[in-house]
Structures are given as structure tokens and as C-alpha cells.
Amino acid sequence: MRRTKGWQAKREKMNLAQGAYSLPEAVARVKAVARDWETIDVAVRLAVDPRKADQNVRGSVVLPHGTGKEVRVAVFTKGEKENEAREAGADLVGLEDIIEQVKNGKIDFDVAVATPDVMKEVSKVAKVLGPRRLMPNPKSGTVTFDVARAVKEFKGGKMDFRVEKAGIVHCVAGKGSFTDQQVVENVQALLGELVRLKPASARGVYIKSIALSATESPSVKVDVKSTGL
Structure with a gap:
């Protein structure tokens, strides 16, 4: 996929030489280039097969700092x-x-x-x-x-989520105007709920990868082990 000069410039500013970062470090890199209005998203890849009824992870989580959007x-x-x-x-x-x-x-x-x-x-x-x-x-x-x-x-910030065909759960983690800590705590709330909903039939490492991105920025990989999950 061809990237714009703006996207490339953001990637350079984010300094993504390292493969993956701790959650606070990943948030800081995304926030460094995200404008206040941009939505920050988190994508979590799970070791599940959504085609199996008992592994179709679905639920909701109350984000402690909301989504930054007025919900009707x-x-x-x-x-x-x-x-x-x-x-x-x-x-x-x-x-x-x-x-x-x-x-x-x-x-x-x-x-x-x-x-x-x-x-x-x-x-x-x-x-x-x-x-x-x-x-x-x-x-x-x-x-x-x-x-x-x-x-x-x-x-107050409750979000529904469900695993997609590729085994990925997408969720809003906040806005560019949020503090780093607010985004971190929102992501932690989602991860905690996903762990709670882990299917009994899921085998091996349950959370395979975590990535953060803003509306118009490259994604940043989170070191899953650093989250303590």
C-alpha cells in the first residue's frame, strides 16, 4: 500500500525502530502525532476461532474515561x-x-x-x-x-465489542485530547474484560497481539508480555 508523505513523516516522528513497546510507551508514541479530534483505537488479536460458537468472544466494557464522543x-x-x-x-x-x-x-x-x-x-x-x-x-x-x-x-463510556473473522477485537481507546494515562487505563479495562471472557476451549497464548493507532497515523505494536496478561 502506498503511503502519503504525511504518514511517513508521522512514522519517523514516532520513532518505531523497536518492534514492540510497553503499553505506556506505545500510547505515548501514538499521542505524539495524534491531533485532539482523532480517535485512538486498539486492536487485540485473540487465539480463538470465531466460527466456533464457544469461541465467539463478545461482550461490553465500561471505559473508565469514556470514548471522548457524545453517545446518543x-x-x-x-x-x-x-x-x-x-x-x-x-x-x-x-x-x-x-x-x-x-x-x-x-x-x-x-x-x-x-x-x-x-x-x-x-x-x-x-x-x-x-x-x-x-x-x-x-x-x-x-x-x-x-x-x-x-x-x-x-x-458514561460503555462499549460493545465482538471478535471478527480474523480473531481480532477492535475498540475505541479514547481521543487524541486524552492524557496518556487515560488511554492506558481504557486499554487496560478492555484487556481485563477480554481475559475474563476467555473461552474454556481456547488453547495456548490467548492474547496474541495488541496494536494501537490514531485515525491518521501508523499503528504501534504493544509488547503483550509487558502488560502482565
């Missing part, structure tokens, strides 16, 4: 739970009206939460929400009667 939360529900969701700070609350908006292609939210009693109705737009990873799912905590807690968690 929609809650599919009815009755008393509507007021509970609004009081918790949900941006969209309702059922048939939101479903109709989705059918018409208007998806003005980043996370969708639903109470179990309305999932039959929400399933009508599963083909629209599913490909966008917005379909409520019990495993990610987005199908629950405790809508207030769900809304507050997602507003």
Missing part, C-alpha cells in the same frame, strides 16, 4: 419504563415511532437499548439494525428492564 442512546420500550429512560438521559424513547423512523432510514442514535417485552416488535427492524451492530442483544446488556442503568453506562 435510543430506548425501545413502553409504559412506565419510558419515563425511567428519559430521566436517565436517553436521547430517543418509544417503540413504534422509533421503529418507523428506522424503517424509513433515519437512525439518529449510536446505541439501542430495549426492554425484553418489546423485542418481538424490535425484531421487525433487525435486518436494518443488525448490519449496523445496533440490534439490542442480552449478551451486550442492551436487552434489559433496568433501562436507567443501561443508559447511564452507555452515556
Whole structure:
């Protein structure tokens, strides 16, 4: 792949002569070239086979410092739970009206939460929400009667994640405007949750590699052993 002069200049500034770095060192190198608005991502490669049901790692993590992005939360529900969701700070609350908006292609939210009693109705737009990873799912905590807690968690930095075909989990670790320590702690939170979710059938070294990158910068490899995992 041909790289731009700007990309090459950033790589030189990051001084990536060493193969892999400790997590704090890797974060420092990414932050050295990331502008405040850029998103910092972490990619973790796991020793799993996503084709096997018991190794399809999926879950959510509350990042201690959030994502740096304002998250819009929609809650599919009815009755008393509507007021509970609004009081918790949900941006969209309702059922048939939101479903109709989705059918018409208007998806003005980043996370969708639903109470179990309305999932039959929400399933009508599963083909629209599913490909966008917005379909409520019990495993990610987005199908629950405790809508207030769900809304507050997602507003506060909760992120869903799932392993992709290549065995890689991608997650936001923060913004270029974050301090180094904030990014480090966000990454540590994700790694801790991935370890907790390690499938019993996974063999050998579970976390094979970790890489950090900003929106417009080269990636930096993290020395997995240095994380203590």
C-alpha cells in the first residue's frame, strides 16, 4: 500500500525502530502525532476461532474515561419504563415511532437499548439494525428492564465489542485530547474484560497481539508480555 508523505513523516516522528513497546510507551508514541479530534483505537488479536460458537468472544466494557464522543442512546420500550429512560438521559424513547423512523432510514442514535417485552416488535427492524451492530442483544446488556442503568453506562463510556473473522477485537481507546494515562487505563479495562471472557476451549497464548493507532497515523505494536496478561 502506498503511503502519503504525511504518514511517513508521522512514522519517523514516532520513532518505531523497536518492534514492540510497553503499553505506556506505545500510547505515548501514538499521542505524539495524534491531533485532539482523532480517535485512538486498539486492536487485540485473540487465539480463538470465531466460527466456533464457544469461541465467539463478545461482550461490553465500561471505559473508565469514556470514548471522548457524545453517545446518543435510543430506548425501545413502553409504559412506565419510558419515563425511567428519559430521566436517565436517553436521547430517543418509544417503540413504534422509533421503529418507523428506522424503517424509513433515519437512525439518529449510536446505541439501542430495549426492554425484553418489546423485542418481538424490535425484531421487525433487525435486518436494518443488525448490519449496523445496533440490534439490542442480552449478551451486550442492551436487552434489559433496568433501562436507567443501561443508559447511564452507555452515556458514561460503555462499549460493545465482538471478535471478527480474523480473531481480532477492535475498540475505541479514547481521543487524541486524552492524557496518556487515560488511554492506558481504557486499554487496560478492555484487556481485563477480554481475559475474563476467555473461552474454556481456547488453547495456548490467548492474547496474541495488541496494536494501537490514531485515525491518521501508523499503528504501534504493544509488547503483550509487558502488560502482565
